[in-house]
Amino acid sequence: MNHGSTAFLLLVLAVAVLFAAVAAVIAFGLARWEGAAIPAALSRSGVAFAAALTLCLAILAFLGR
Numbered sequence: 001m002n003h004g005s006t007a008f009l010l011l012v013l014a015v016a017v018l019f020a021a022v023a024a025v026i027a028f029g030l031a032r033w034e035g036a037a038i039p040a041a042l043s044r045s046g047v048a049f050a051a052a053l054t055l056c057l058a059i060l061a062f063l064g065r
Contacts, residue, residue, distance in 0.1 A: 024049035
């Protein structure tokens with residue numbers, strides 16, 4: 001399989017976004033479990049999403065994909 005193909009790159013990007021979304025949902029749940037209000041929990045989940053997506057994309061860029 002050609003790792004430079006557009007379909008492969010879109011698949012890898014979709015997996016990275018899904019991973020970041022799962023991290024955001026977990027962060028939201030943990031924040032609500034801790035007793036945070038919904039706006040504060042959404043803020044935490046947004047930060048977790050951004051951090052996870054940035055980390056995934058940095059690793060992919062490092063691997064040369």
